[in-house]
Each structure stands twice: as C-alpha cells, then as structure tokens.
C-alpha cells in the first residue's frame with residue numbers, strides 16, 4: 001500500500017466529480033472548476049474503450065492534465081464459475097485505489113470522473129470507500145441519468161405523493177415483478193441483456209404502454225422508444241426504462257400536497 005506519510009509533500013485532494021449523463025454542457029459549474037484545477041484525471045473505461053465519462057468532459061480538458069485510465073477487467077455478463085467475479089472486481093478496485101493514492105501522495109489533485117452522480121450507483125463509490133479516510137475528499141454531485149432521461153422524454157416522473165422506485169434490471173424476474181407491482185412510478189436501470197425480462201414483467205403488470213425506453217440520454221446518439229419497438233439484442237448498458245407516474249388530473253389524492 002502506498003504510504004504517503006513517509007513523504008513531506010502535502011497530499012493532493014481527491015475530487016469525486018459527477019459529470020452528468022453525457023451532454024458536456026450538463027456538468028455543474030462547480031464540477032467544471034474542480035475538473036480544471038486537477039492535475040490528474042482518473043476515469044473508468046472498458047478494454048479498448050474511451051469511457052463515457054471521459055468523452056463527456058474531453059472538450060473541457062487541457063493537454064497538460066494527466067489521464068489515469070482505470071480499465072475494467074470484465075465488462076458485460078461475467079464468465080461462469082469457477083471465475084470469481086466479486087473477487088476479481090474487489091482486486092481491481094483495490095488496485096485502482098492504490099494508483100490514485102500514489103498520485104495523491106505525490107501532491108497532485110485527482111479528479112475521479114463519474115457518469116451522472118458519483119454516489120448514485122456510481123463507480124466513484126469504490127474509490128471513496130477505499131480513500132476518503134486517507135485523503136482530503138470532496139464529492140460534487142451530478143445530473144443523474146434518471147432525471148436526464150425524464151427530461152429527454154419530457155415526461156414528469158412523479159406527481160404529488162406518488163412513490164418512485166429505482167431498480168436494477170439485473171434483479172431476478174420474480175423480484176422485479178413483486179417490487180414493480182407495489183409502486184406508482186419507476187426507473188429500471190442496467191438493462192443490456194436484461195431488457196426482455198423487464199419487458200415481460202411490465203407487460204404482465206399492464207405497465208408496458210406507459211413505460212418508455214431511453215438509450216444514451218443526452219448523448220449524440222440518444223434513442224427514445226416505446227417498449228414494443230425495442231430490439232432486445234441491441235440494448236446497451238447505457239439505457240433505462242422509465243415508468244412515469246400517472247398524470248395528476250386535479251383530483252384530491254391526499255390531505256398533504
């Protein structure tokens with residue numbers, strides 16, 4: 001483990017920056033300021049990929065800012081046992097944290113980029129878990145993909161006292177059905193190869209008509225579709241289904257508004 005106490009250099013600061021859902025203009029003023037102050041830009045990406053978070057801030061970066069690529073060892077559906085996915089990812093995040101710690105220990109501020117918001121299913125959390133007690137850390141919130149998707153759909157998500165549930169499409173089918181039956185509005189994230197399973201559940205619950213599919217919201221290649229029009233074989237990870245709450249038509253629904 002990198003021992004920054006052995007040096008006399010003042011350690012750098014770790015910034016967990018929410019960079020928004022894809023559109024470079026959907027970064028906050030504060031995240032942009034921290035981004036430009038940082039000597040090192042750490043970002044996650046798949047093998048041979050650029051990474052969505054880096055892509056969305058690239059136009060704001062200077063050449064003298066060092067890029068620190070954290071390349072996932074596995075993306076998509078994990079290989080079957082005996083491959084130990086959890087242990088592999090734990091070791092990967094440990095190694096990422098040490099690479100970032102080395103930079104911080106050398107006195108450099110590190111901006112760790114995260115799509116959407118860093119603390120909402122964000123990959124920054126794994127760095128935060130490992131480094132926030134060792135180094136000065138600041139988290140700057142970002143526009144999360146759920147609200148960005150509602151905006152591109154131009155659909156109100158929840159009215160009045162409606163409940164809103166966020167689910168991962170990776171959950172078992174029966175669990176998805178049980179949870180969705182109890183809510184009035186929902187976002188189902190992490191679709192990819194789980195799309196068909198989620199669509200079946202929504203059809204059974206009579207929610208498929210109201211639901212909308214959004215792919216790569218706010219990015220140049222954004223797609224919006226009714227569920228019936230989606231080809232399950234072409235659903236990427238950067239997509240979600242929103243089930244907006246039913247429109248409020250002016251009736252009294254509770255004592256408290």
Ligand SMILES: C[S@@+](CC[C@H](N)C(=O)[O-])C[C@H]1O[C@@H](n2cnc3c(N)ncnc32)[C@H](O)[C@@H]1O
Pocket residue numbers: 021022114115116117118119120121122123143144145146149188189190191214215216217218219237238239240
């Ligand atoms: C690991 S989570 C990251 C969430 C992110 N931290 C946030 O605040 O939105 C990844 C999931 O977010 C959703 N997602 C992220 N960006 C998206 C976008 N631009 N359009 C649609 N869904 C997106 C997808 O459901 C994807 O599977």
